[in-house]
Amino acid sequence: MTLASQIQTDVTSVFLSTDDFAESIKRYIGDSKTNVQTLTGIVTFEKPQQNYDRGTETHIRGEVIFSEDVTVTASDTLLIGGFEYAVENVNPASDGMFTAFIVRRVPQVKGGRPLRGQF
Numbered sequence: 004m005t006l007a008s009q010i011q012t013d014v015t016s017v018f019l020s021t022d023d024f025a026e027s028i029k030r031y032i033g034d035s036k037t038n039v040q041t042l043t044g045i046v047t048f049e050k051p052q053q054n055y056d057r058g059t060e061t062h063i064r065g066e067v068i069f070s071e072d073v074t075v076t077a078s079d080t081l082l083i084g085g086f087e088y089a090v091e092n093v094n095p096a097s098d099g100m101f102t103a104f105i106v107r108r109v110p111q112v113k114g115g116r117p118l119r120g121q122f
Contacts, residue, residue, distance in 0.1 A: 010098050018100070019043045019070055028067065029082035030075060044069045044103075046083055051109075059111040063088075067103045071096035075103045 019025045025043045032038040048065035065088070069075060079090045081103070088105035095101060 007098065018045065018068075026083070031080040031082065031087075033076075033078050034080050040073075042069060042073050042075070054108075061109045061111070063107045063109065065105050067105060068100050069103065071099050071101055075101075081105060 021027060021043060024045045026046060028042045028044050028046070030040045030042050032040060044067040046065060046067050048063060051061050051063045054060050054062050067075075067081065067083070075081075075090060075093055077090050077092060081088045081090060083105075086107055088107045090103050091106050092104045093101060094104075
């Protein structure tokens with residue numbers, strides 16, 4: 004057995020074990036709330052960033068590593084920790100895993116209404 008084949012075997016049993024690194028994620032297929040699939044992935048987040056392009060909002064970006072046995076597309080929405088994240092991009096599989104890049108846009112609100120920037 005080669006190291007590469009051992010890594011592919013260990014993807015699900017070691018890396019994607021919810022006892023260690025991974026967590027359970029709901030995938031809304033094609034952004035449909037009725038077409039749902041439960042997946043397991045390793046989630047990491049970046050520091051939140053302010054965006055002033057169309058008003059003021061915070062972007063929370065991250066990456067999710069999945070086994071190459073599952074499918075995730077850029078039109079999907081992922082439910083992670085009670086929050087919905089849009090899938091922006093998906094990298095091709097390598098060594099039995101692939102990465103999906105996610106974002107959650109949080110508008111700044113004042114009095115319950117989104118706050119627009121002054122440009």
